Amino acid sequence: MTSRSAGPGPAVPDLADTLRRRPTVRLGADVDPAWRAALAEWALSNGLEVTDGDATLAITTNPTQAARAAWVHSPFAGVEHLAPTLPDDVVLTRTTGTMPGRIAEYVLTWVLAERWQVARYLAQSTTAAWDASNPPASPDRREAVVVGTGAMGAAIARTLAALGYRVVGLSRTGRPDGAFDAVLPLAEAFGPAESGAAESRRAAPGPATPEPLTHGLSTGVAQVFDPARADVLVLALPHTPQTDGLITPALLRAFERVHLVNIGRGSAVRTATLLDALDTGRVRHATLDVVEREPLEASSPLWRRPDVTITPHVSGLTLPSDVVACLDAALTAIRAGSRPASAVARDRGY
Template sequence: MAIEGVDPRRIGRELEGAAVTVDPGLPAPVRAGVEELVRRPLGPGTGPRVHVGPALPELGPGERLLWMHSTNAGVDALLAASAGWPPGTLLTRTVGRMGERIGQYVLAWVLAELQQIPAFLEQQTSRTWNRLPTELADGTLAVVLGTGGIGAGIAAALRPCGVRTVGAARTARPVPGFDEVVALGAPDGSCAPDGSGAPSAELVAALGAARWVVGALPLTPATEGLLGSGFFGAPAGATFLNVGRGATVRTEALGRALEEGRVAHAVLDVLPEEPAGPGAPAWELPRTTLTAHSAGPTTAADVLADFRAAWLALGAGRLPGLAVRAARGY
């Protein structure tokens, strides 16, 4: 799919003469790998510029940003800070093996719950010997909110254990790796009383049958605060895990669902405001574990692999697979 105002063939032609910079805060292997790939000394210049980093660079006189490769998967903060993405400038992002990592993170929590790992750890502390009932994952249902690279990684990790996966996306359509994909929101755009989005009828049915609900949504104007009373009113005792963006969840609505038993447990890897101080509301949620944004760390190898793939695609006149559509926010 094309991006308005971005011509990959033009960008590819300009790469040869572009200055290339890497954020000084990045690990040395990233700088060395980028320099080896582009085959020129790194540093600012005049004319077109390519930048690798988490934030927009400061441009010198005569410079214009040709392409920025973000070292993060989420680019919401970057787009917000730019006050309107520069027209004609390409933005790509780093995903690397994040889908695989986050998929295994979700699988670990699913199996830990089924095998009563938290309860056995408590028994170990109290030196209590009780046999606890355990369950198989086979036949359970996971609803994954978001069917991009991270959502697909989650579905791929759960499938070998027999977990059925229903994805939720902007539109209902077949997506490889999912048993079914339903529409995320109600077609009329209606909202719940707290202003959050209303799930589609198909998603309400899936949430009601789910053992696991996993948030894997990017943060965009359409998803900010989306998961509120409308969504958390639908589950019937599911465990909720959020590995997407913290600001997609309304913490107070999740708290009510936990108190009322509609959500049995919650595992939150991301929060609306990070890091969470001692007074953060999420610490007060019942039956909830916070894991400090650790589900999908980005490595130097991830940054280099995705930058290399984008560089080669542009050199061939193609739009990179990880190009960001600024109007969508991902």
């Protein structure tokens, strides 16, 4: 199996012709048994024969199961196991479906739960304690930052905006998106602080090494973005070599008592980096649906901190109907000779 190139991906017309000549699909051994009937029914209704051997389309997250397929579809949003290994001439698509809406609901739930001190009142309920001191209050800073402005990030931005937040998106390109009040390139927003990202990504997990805060905002950027004003910081990043360890200690020190919510990939922020930010008060609370190593080991200090909430990677569970809908849209586009909206850009890995 050859390695991929840095290009955006293969042309589609060749795949459309292959599908006409060999309309076959293979369901990978890793596909949830409960989904197989729905996927087989989808294949049959679209004139595709399900086979256990080589096929034109492979539905799988396992590169071995995808061998010799011209089109590979991931039944999940993440493609980190597939994108770096598939040959250049393979079309790779992924599933999003209704996942962005569910993830936005998750973020809304925990932003409100933290603001309304839900954990505190649940604990008081179990001990019959009536304590009305320090009641919940609306945040002084109605600003939120979402790192990652794809479908997930945009849904989160719209949901937070409905709560009255001004939402700034940070992305690789800074391409405008109507879901956000402003979108900035991450490098422009934090400037020289990102020079430390490569070193952070190379470092083995361990105690965070203090770094001087070197970010400096240009006058134009400072008018629309000041991390110190943010009440909520949401990480909605995929796992790629570029996002691995992207959230550095220096970057987090630009914030002041922010609520960090990570629904993307745990690799974006090192555990040591997060613990340092919690200890210094730059992050007042961390809600983590993803962590650096999953499942999170029982010995992790994250379990024992009252300023950390952990959920077991449940914010964006994929439904079989999501997989069928994404496959249907992709197949329609391919048969028309168009690039599917769900196609992965191989140079970016998402």
